[in-house]
Amino acid sequence: MIAPAPEKLTLAYYPGCSQTGTAAEYDASARACCAALGVTLVDVPDWTCCGSTPAHTVDHVLAGALAARNLLQAELTGHDRVTTPCPSCLAALRTASHHLAEVAQPDNESPEAPEADNETFRTRVERLLDRPAPLRAKAVSLLQVLVEDVGVEAIAAAVKHPLTGLRVAPYYGCIMNRPPGLMAFDDPENPTALDRLLTACGATVVDFPFKTECCGAAFGMPRLDMMQRLSARILGMAEDCGADVIVVACPLCQMNLDLRRGQVNAAAGKNYAQPVPYFTQLLGLALGLPESSLGLSKLVLPLHPALETAARRAAEAEKAQAAKAPLKGFAADKPATGSDCKEDTPCA
Amino acid sequence: MQTPMRPPLRMIDLAADRDPGFQTEVAHESGQLLESCYQCGNCTAGCVYTLDYDFPVHQVMRLVQLGLREQALSCRSVWLCATCQACTTRCPNNIDVARVMDVLRHMARRAGFAPEASVKTFTDSFLASVAKHGRVFEAGLAAVFALKGGKPLQDAGLGLPMLTRGKLSLTPHEPGGHGKAEVAAIFSRFHRFAVQGASAHSPDATPCGCKTEDKG
Numbered sequence: 215m216i217a218p219a220p221e222k223l224t225l226a227y228y229p230g231c232s233q234t235g236t237a238a239e240y241d242a243s244a245r246a247c248c249a250a251l252g253v254t255l256v257d258v259p260d261w262t263c264c265g266s267t268p269a270h271t272v273d274h275v276l277a278g279a280l281a282a283r284n285l286l287q288a289e290l291t292g293h294d295r296v297t298t299p300c301p302s303c304l305a306a307l308r309t310a311s312h313h314l315a316e317v318a319q320p321d322n323e324s325p326e327a328p329e330a331d332n333e334t335f336r337t338r339v340e341r342l343l344d345r346p347a348p349l350r351a352k353a354v355s356l357l358q359v360l361v362e363d364v365g366v367e368a369i370a371a372a373v374k375h376p377l378t379g380l381r382v383a384p385y386y387g388c389i390m391n392r393p394p395g396l397m398a399f400d401d402p403e404n405p406t407a408l409d410r411l412l413t414a415c416g417a418t419v420v421d422f423p424f425k426t427e428c429c430g431a432a433f434g435m436p437r438l439d440m441m442q443r444l445s446a447r448i449l450g451m452a453e454d455c456g457a458d459v460i461v462v463a464c465p466l467c468q469m470n471l472d473l474r475r476g477q478v479n480a481a482a483g484k485n486y487a488q489p490v491p492y493f494t495q496l497l498g499l500a501l502g503l504p505e506s507s508l509g510l511s512k513l514v515l516p517l518h519p520a521l522e523t524a525a526r527r528a529a530e531a532e533k534a535q536a537a538k539a540p541l542k543g544f545a546a547d548k549p550a551t552g553s554d555c556k557e558d559t560p561c562a
Numbered sequence: 563m564q565t566p567m568r569p570p571l572r573m574i575d576l577a578a579d580r581d582p583g584f585q586t587e588v589a590h591e592s593g594q595l596l597e598s599c600y601q602c603g604n605c606t607a608g609c610v611y612t613l614d615y616d617f618p619v620h621q622v623m624r625l626v627q628l629g630l631r632e633q634a635l636s637c638r639s640v641w642l643c644a645t646c647q648a649c650t651t652r653c654p655n656n657i658d659v660a661r662v663m664d665v666l667r668h669m670a671r672r673a674g675f676a677p678e679a680s681v682k683t684f685t686d687s688f689l690a691s692v693a694k695h696g697r698v699f700e701a702g703l704a705a706v707f708a709l710k711g712g713k714p715l716q717d718a719g720l721g722l723p724m725l726t727r728g729k730l731s732l733t734p735h736e737p738g739g740h741g742k743a744e745v746a747a748i749f750s751r752f753h754r755f756a757v758q759g760a761s762a763h764s765p766d767a768t769p770c771g772c773k774t775e776d777k778g
Contacts, residue, residue, distance in 0.1 A: 231697045430644070477719075
C-alpha cells in the first residue's frame with residue numbers, strides 16, 4: 215500500500231442514534247481513538263436518524279430521503295467523506311448515495327413498466343426533501359478509515375500496551391461488508407480488517423467462522439425467540455474457538471450479545487460469559503488511553519476478568535519461554551515460528 | 563423457543579392463481595431481473611432465518627416467478643428477513659434478493675397483509691419515534707413497543723442494567739437545529755404523496771403507520 219497522505223486526516227462524523235444512548239461507549243471510544251491517531255472528526259451538524267433498517271422495509275424513497283438529509287448536512291462540514299461507527303447507518307447512507315447516482319433510463323429493459331415511473335430515485339427523494347439531494351458526500355465506515363487511511367502499521371507503531379495473551383473472536387456482523395458491490399470494503403465472506411487491526415494491537419485473533427453471520431439484528435424486541443437462537447450460535451462458536459472476548463463493530467450486535475446475554479443464555483440453557491467490547495475499546499486500551507474515555511464500565515459483562523486471564527496467560531507464556539531459553543542456542547538457526555498472532559483453532 | 567410455523571399443505575392451482583403482471587411489478591419496483599433466478603437455492607443455503615420462515619427465500623422467489631401474488635404477499639418470510647445480505651452476496655445471477663424481499667414487504671403493507679404483527683408494530687413504532695423526535699428515542703420506543711407489541715414484560719429485566727450503566731436516556735436526544743422539523747416534514751410529505759399517488763392502497767391511514775399522536 216502507498217504511504218498515507220502527509221496532511222492531517224479530517225472527516226465528517228455521523229454518530230447515529232444508538233451512539234447517543236445504548237452504544238454511548240462506542241461513540242466515546244471511537245472519538246478517543248481517532249483523536250489519539252490524529253484523525254479529526256467534524257460532527258455532522260444537526261444530524262438526524264438515517265432511517266436505519268425500519269425505513270427501507272417500509273419504502274425505499276423514504277429511506278433515501280432520511281439518509282440523504284444527513285449527507286446534505288455532512289456536505290456542510292466541507293468534507294465529502296463522512297464516517298460512522300455504525301454499520302446500519304453506514305448501509306443506509308451508502309444505499310442512498312448509490313441510488314441517488316442512478317441515471318434516468320427510458321425503461322428499455324421493462325417495456326411493460328408503468329409510464330409514470332420514468333422518474334429517477336433522485337427526483338423522488340428530492341420531492342420528499344423539498345430541496346436538491348446531495349451530490350458529493352459518501353459514507354465510509356470508521357473501521358475502514360482506521361485500517362486503510364491510518365493504516366495497520368501506523369496503529370501498531372502507536373500501541374503502548376499490547377493486548378498480549380488476549381484471545382479475541384472478530385465479529386464483523388452481517389452488513390459491514392455486504393453486499394460487496396455496495397459496501398466496497400474488505401472481503402464479504404472472510405473479512406480481515408478487524409483481524410489485522412486487533413493483531414496490530416497485540417491480541418491473538420482466533421479463526422472465527424461466524425464473522426459475518428447474523429446475530430438476530432433488530433428482532434430482539436419483536437421476535438426475541440429468533441434473536442435468542444441466532445445470538446446463541448455466535449456465542450457458542452466463540453466459546454468453541456476458545457475466545458476470551460467477542461469483538462464487535464455494531465451497536466445492535468453488541469446489544470444482542472451483551473445486554474441480552476441473560477435472555478440468550480436462558481433460552482439456550484447455557485452460561486456463556488465472554489464480554490463483548492467494541493473494537494474501539496480494545497484499540498483504545500492498546501493505545502494506552504484512559505479507561506474512563508473508553509466507557510468500559512458501560513459493558514454489561516465486564517471486560518476486566520478477560521484482561522486478567524490474558525495477563526496471566528501472557529505471564530505464563532513468558533515464563534515458559536524463559537525456561538526454554540537455555541535450549542535456544544540449539545535452535546538458533548531455525549526461523550522463529552508462532553510470531554504471527556493468527557493461530558489454528560479447533561473450529562477452523 | 564417458538565416452533566417454526568410451516569404453511570399447511572395445500573394445492574396451488576397454478577392456472578387459476580396466476581397473476582401474470584406480478585413478476586413484472588416486483589421486477590420494476592426492485593430493479594431486479596427476476597427471470598434469471600434458476601432456483602439453485604444458494605440464497606436459502608446461507609439464510610439463517612429459514613428455520614423461522616414459512617417459505618424459504620428461494621421459494622419466495624419462485625412464488626414471484628409463478629405470479630402467485632397472494633401467496634407471496636401473505637407469507638411470514640418477507641417480514642422475518644433481517645436484510646443481512648447473505649442472499650444478495652451469494653446469488654450467482656446477481657439478483658439483489660434482499661431488495662426483492664424488501665419490495666415484497668412494501669407491497670404486502672399496501673395490500674394490507676401483516677402476518678408478523680409484532681414486526682410491523684416494531685417498525686411503525688421506530689419510525690413514529692423518528693418522525694416525532696428527528697432521531698430514535700430508544701427508551702420511548704421500548705416503552706411504546708412494550709405497550710403495543712403485547713409483550714409488556716419481555717424486556718423489563720433490561721431496564722436496570724441499562725440505567726445503572728447510563729445507557730438509557732430517559733429524555734430524547736433531539737437534534738438542536740432544524741433537523742427535527744425537517745424530518746417531520748419528510749414524513750408528512752411521504753404520507754401526503756403516498757395518499758395522493760396510486761400506490762396508496764393501504765385502507766388504514768398512513769403507509770408507515772406512524773401517526774403524529776404516537777407517544778414514541
